[in-house]
Amino acid sequence: MRALLGGILSVVCVAAMLVLPADASYAAAGKPIVGVASKQCLDVRGAMPTVGAWTALGVCDGKADQRWTRSAAGELQVFDGSRCLQAGASVSSAGRRAVIAICNGGAAQKWTYTSAKTLKHTSTGWCLDVRGAKTAAGSEVYLHACTTGTNQKWTVPAKLADVTPPTPPSGLARSALTCSSVTLSWTASTDAVGVTAYDLFHDGQLVKSVSGSTRSTSVAVVAGVPWGWYVNARDAAGNVSQASATLTVSPPQCAPDTVAPSVPKSVAAVASGTSVKVTWAASTDDVAVTKYDVRRDGAVVGTVTGSSLTFTDSGLAVNSAYSYTVVARDAQDNASAPSAVATTTTGSACGSAICGVTQVATDTDIPWGLVTLPDGSVLYARRDAHDIVRLVPSTGAKTTVGSIPGAQSTEGEGGVMGLAIASDFAADPWLYIMHSTATDNRVVRMRYVSGTIDAASVQVLVSGILRNKYHNGGRLRFGPDGMLYASTGDAQNGAYAQRLTGTGALNGKILRMTRTGGIPSDNPFGSYIWSYGHRNPQGLAFDSRGRLWQQEFGNSVMDETNLVVKGGNYGWPQCEGTSGSGCGAAGLIAPKRTYPTADGSCSGLTIVRDVVYIACGRGSRLYREVISGDALTDVQQFFVGTYGRLRTVEPTPDGGLWLTTTNQGDKDSIPDNSDEKILEVSLGG
Template sequence: MTTVALLGLGVVLPSPGASATAAADTTPPTAPAAPRTSDLSCTAVTFSWSASSDNVGVAFYDIYHDGQLMTSVPGTALSARLTVAPGATWGLYVNARDAAGNVSQASSTVTVAVPQCQSDTEPPSTPTGVTATASGTTVTVRWRPATDNVGVTGYEVLRNGTQVGSTSGAGTTSFTDSGLAANTRYRYQVRARDAQANRSAASTAVAVTTGGSCATAVCSVTKVTTETDLPWGLTTLPDGQVLFGRRDAFEIVRLDPATGAKTVAGRMPGVAGTDGEGGVLGLAVATDFAADPWLYVMHTTTTDNRVVRVRYTGGVLSGTPQVLLTGIPRNKYHNGGRLRFGPDGKLYISTGDGQNGEWAQDLANLAGKVLRINRDGTIPSDNPFGTAVWSYGHRNPQGLAFDSQGRLWEQEFGNNVMDETNLIVRGGNYGWPRCEGTTGSCAEAGFIAPKRTYPVAEGSCSGIAVVRDALYIACLRGARLYRATISGDSLTGVQQYLNGTYGRLRTVEPSADGGLWLTTSNYGDKDSVANNSNESILKVALGQ
């Protein structure tokens, strides 16, 4: 067995040039088996696995944690020494890849809890200089930085003694609290935390009284219901009722916004999880749904990701789903999954790269793309390549939304550097895997630059929505909602809301009354176990 020592992340062995023999090979290797760890320290771990088999031969093993590529090693290696982050909890897994670029399904996930390099029981100092200023029903809290013997990693904001938000990083010393009651007095405190969860005492409280009406973009947030499974796709029907998917339970649920009552409309047949992010994903309905009631669903099977449609009549799913598009590569992560009807009546579909970056540049492959099909699954005659492909060079896009000019905006997960917001054009190449955000070989001819980027630690954003030409972006790791004004082909006036208030935000969708729906993904979003979550579906009232 060969062991490869790796001193950092992001070390990738490039895919070899495909020979005539390799190009004819379309059979992927089997999934690596028996993944395991050993020799764990605060900075490194040895990750091992049993060999995959392949009809020609395994050329590489690609090692990931939680959907992020760490490194690739030769096919002769069955272990690697990986650099890890002190105090992190990561899910490690490995895929096999052959010389033709065929990628296996992933191994099972091994969770590694990395110890700290030194014990630290000393809390940070208490933040000082706390102020709170009201603008309508929004309050902005500011404070001076705290200090720590090792380092401050963030702050927690308390309203009336209860934590309502958090910030990450020692340099972020402000927080916006939105959607408060009018003409109401609130008390705010701030406490600092370090990497080992030591917390300072709460600061001296400051009081502020809100104004008589909302004067900001986010006016109120209401928890309409909770969920034990992951609410991933969500769409609003013409009568104002909401349908959402339970990703790992494979069910479609009808939600009454007025009462919060939920009714299972049906269970999608033929769905399979991926021990990661597969399952029932995006949902969409066309503008003429009342006359032609099809529900469009993207979901994972045991062999692929696909798009189907099923009748929704009398409040329930009926009949056998019609399969519209198959053969979208699936894997543990990187399945994409968002659906959106455009003003042209076509169905747009975001697909992940299936954990094979080269597929994103392969126009013969449906992975790493934005696709466009007619509602019956046929290919529109004006698609740029005569296939379902509308744009390419994407890593894992999970957000699609159209603005008032009919332009398509897209949100895309980066690997470990930058997330992207892109303005999609017909036939456009957005650069992955050669370019991530604005890093890498982004100057290559033909690559289209993103309109905005976000550090992965402040992003990992999934769904997007456009309301009155403001773009709203829901972020998982960043645990916040971004709002940006669409001005020409730029995004301006970017603001952050709900930072740490509700945790990881997955889906944001327009509501029937001009507001937003938000869903969370705080628990169980990295496995395929049904009903192991504790999520919220939130209704957001918007102001200016």
């Protein structure tokens, strides 16, 4: 009976192998190719992956030499993809052996499955044939001129989806540079199926897309403004390559300009507590005023655009006299003479939102993630150097506590990014880290013991988050629910932001996980995904009601601040902030506030006493916005140009802010080529 039952089960299993659907789990191991006439399976003689081994019919047994996959490139792969079917030596004027060889992507290994159920060899035009129209096991399979015979008809597995991106474009070069345009050219990428498009970026911003046959195109530039250009390749399945090397292009001015703007007039300085508001009348210029430098006691403390005629200087000492002048500049950096001096004296108490700023430390790398430990010290990640530093704020003393195993930069903005600790860190001292590797972005955790991180303790919580030069996200934050939230970028492929399964499904998302990397049972899609439709989200913070707020980079129009809800779709790439024809689509959630990219490009976001603080890079400022219900109100801007580009903002234990800069080496991944500040900001009411 046991033997009979085993036989029945064997028959059932073989039958099942012939009819299983082409789902991803089974396709990874392969499925049989079955002769229509013989009902036998395509088999490798000897059942070994020996290069040059012939193929034949065999009794279907489900072993490795009968598990075939059809790649998106048209290959017939066996032995779990390590060998491919190709044409071998001639056996007659009308036939060639069908043998296996190491897969190489060549034309000799490409096949087409036709509507007549034949497998047609691409380079010879012949069809896979059972020699002599035999049907018995052991009958040789070879290539023969195509006929209508059933000995050339096969049932084959479904073609696998193309998940292999093209190779990065190379040889990026410029020509025909003028003050308004430049021609960029590059060497073609290669792809298993074919490159269908190239996308041209500068500094993370998509500027232009061209066809896959294009190798050169003209793009617009701004006179006197250097940009870092690079190119990505795309295939028909939407796979995006890693980026080419960056090419910095510095356009000349369109015409010499030696005339400085006029001197700003009517400069006034009015103190309110420990803040001073400086105002002035607009200057004139033969071309245009592009910015104003505000000087306090002779040193530049702020830089605003040419359309702005006001600046607020914050965090000053009490009962102190200050003098201010304003200088106007044009696009070629011609500077006016300083304005007349305006003086004022601060009050005896703060009375404003920002009460003081103290430089706690400097660093030669980019401070990215930052957390405060229970003992009051700070750990921060050095993005390009791939290590973690402990800072004692009271003394400014710094100690490197360890490097992150496997961390690698992306030649742009990847590296060691977000840090987080749980509320019970003192009892369970795990440091959570998001970082790039050579192949992906991932979330890991490592134990912090006796002032060092234990490299041997590293645990990978989530891997396989696709990486690229830019758009890696990277912020981590524990929620009041005890779960860990992570922001991920779209890896420069907007389509990923809308995918809930398959390649890129973890990109352009807010992910939610347990502290050990598990998928919480109440996540909306049965995966790590908490929300989707994000481009490059980085700021994450929770308010007093336990709601998640998030800051996100736009492309070229606007950035956005979102109130994130479970399962929410925030619209990218159909919608950039509130801009785009797709913004009105049903189910998309609009941002709570948007910012022009010139005033934003914000990375960090934190919340103190239900006030949102947002640190901006290109905008070189700190936004302060009060949460009122579901809205952000009473918006103020601080430190506009005072410290340059701002990266990270986090709460201090006493209700203030940590604030870090990101001015030099921000986009090149070169370690220790920066001169950055870590600031402590005291807050008022």
